[in-house]
Amino acid sequence: MRHRHFLKLFSAGAIVLSVLAGSAQANPVVLFDLNNGKILQHQDAFKRWYPASLSKLMTAYVTFRAIAAGEVQLDSPIKVTKHSAAEPPSKMGFKPGSVMRLDNALKMMLVKSANDIAMAVGENVGGSQAAFAERMNAEATRLGMNGTHFVNPNGLYSPDQYTTARDLAVLVMAIRREFPQYAPWFSIEGLAVGKKAISNYNLLIGRYPGADGMKTGFVCPSGFNMIGSATRNGRTLVAVVLGEKSAVTRAETAAKLLDQGFDTPASGSATIATLAPYGDTVSPNDMHDEICRKKAPAEQSEAAPAAAAKDVPKSPYQEKLDHVPTLVAVGLGGATGPAPKAMLDQGGQEYADVPVPSWRPDRPAPAGTGPVVAGPAAQGDQPVKVAN
Numbered sequence: 001m002r003h004r005h006f007l008k009l010f011s012a013g014a015i016v017l018s019v020l021a022g023s024a025q026a027n028p029v030v031l032f033d034l035n036n037g038k039i040l041q042h043q044d045a046f047k048r049w050y051p052a053s054l055s056k057l058m059t060a061y062v063t064f065r066a067i068a069a070g071e072v073q074l075d076s077p078i079k080v081t082k083h084s085a086a087e088p089p090s091k092m093g094f095k096p097g098s099v100m101r102l103d104n105a106l107k108m109m110l111v112k113s114a115n116d117i118a119m120a121v122g123e124n125v126g127g128s129q130a131a132f133a134e135r136m137n138a139e140a141t142r143l144g145m146n147g148t149h150f151v152n153p154n155g156l157y158s159p160d161q162y163t164t165a166r167d168l169a170v171l172v173m174a175i176r177r178e179f180p181q182y183a184p185w186f187s188i189e190g191l192a193v194g195k196k197a198i199s200n201y202n203l204l205i206g207r208y209p210g211a212d213g214m215k216t217g218f219v220c221p222s223g224f225n226m227i228g229s230a231t232r233n234g235r236t237l238v239a240v241v242l243g244e245k246s247a248v249t250r251a252e253t254a255a256k257l258l259d260q261g262f263d264t265p266a267s268g269s270a271t272i273a274t275l276a277p278y279g280d281t282v283s284p285n286d287m288h289d290e291i292c293r294k295k296a297p298a299e300q301s302e303a304a305p306a307a308a309a310k311d312v313p314k315s316p317y318q319e320k321l322d323h324v325p326t327l328v329a330v331g332l333g334g335a336t337g338p339a340p341k342a343m344l345d346q347g348g349q350e351y352a353d354v355p356v357p358s359w360r361p362d363r364p365a366p367a368g369t370g371p372v373v374a375g376p377a378a379q380g381d382q383p384v385k386v387a388n
Contacts, residue, residue, distance in 0.1 A: 027243035028165040031257045034176055034236040037271040040261045045166040046147055046277045048284045049242045052217030053113045054225050055155030057171055058136045059122060060106060064179045066125050074103040077335035084119035091116040104330040111188050111200050115154040122153030127342035143170050147281055157219045162284055165240045169272045172214060172227060172238055186213035192327040203251035203317040204228045206325060220292035228254035237261040243287060251317040
């Protein structure tokens, strides 16, 4: 009898574990509770991976800290340099010398995942790409992102730009906890740039119940990366998914992880802060051949395809939104604030020597968040062949 009772309990526990685990993942994933950092699921969390445009989350974090330190303001001018204008797509395509507000630049970077704008933000806030990358790495070190290194602010491929799923979870917690006033920027459904509507590449936004962030990424060596967050009944869960095969499957995988998390109460004591490193932490994974050599150019895109492949049911994350999307108007001009101190301090030098600021509380609601309009957002934008 006692043996039978034990088997019953063991079987029930196995069912719970199988529900949590779902189908076996072939790529790094981390699912955690933002409120307490508890890990609900993880696999290859310390595996070295190319972040692609998930790098832009660190670009945003460094910039938020620069705002808090008084180096720059939301209405400060961000000037497009020749270097930033030459970055490959995804991009806004503004000409060198164009000027925009910092808050508008950040929204274009986070929603459109514009590589040219991310580089412009880095050059203006840091003084140069190299100086800004130093600040990104200094912040990564301070946060304990020990498996991470940056060389650029937009995530375009470099063998020296890498991270881990666990480190990205650390970064997400820092952004959401230290700068909650900017949280709405990560859940913008789309942008209005003149008469053009640009949808968020995060396919969970507006489709998955409670979705409220955060970012996508793609380069051929990394595959399709995603960090998706959602809040229900005061509980915020975050899914970090790396190395998926398409923009659609990464959204489906993130949604499945979030579903499992919301259906299962947190158990265990492992947190993002206490999870010990495991597995191979130094060998990078390169998916270039699988992602870009075996697929048609149209599939090598950050945007989800408008139509499903032949004889394959259309994913709910390919469907148009079931409501008129809310668009945030952005564009050039309106930069009436002071120029970034890093640019002023250059003094004609190629690189600015800018110290990393110490964070201080800065929690007022950000001013100048920009007008909001309603209109039909485009379902996907221009193909992205290099990085999102």
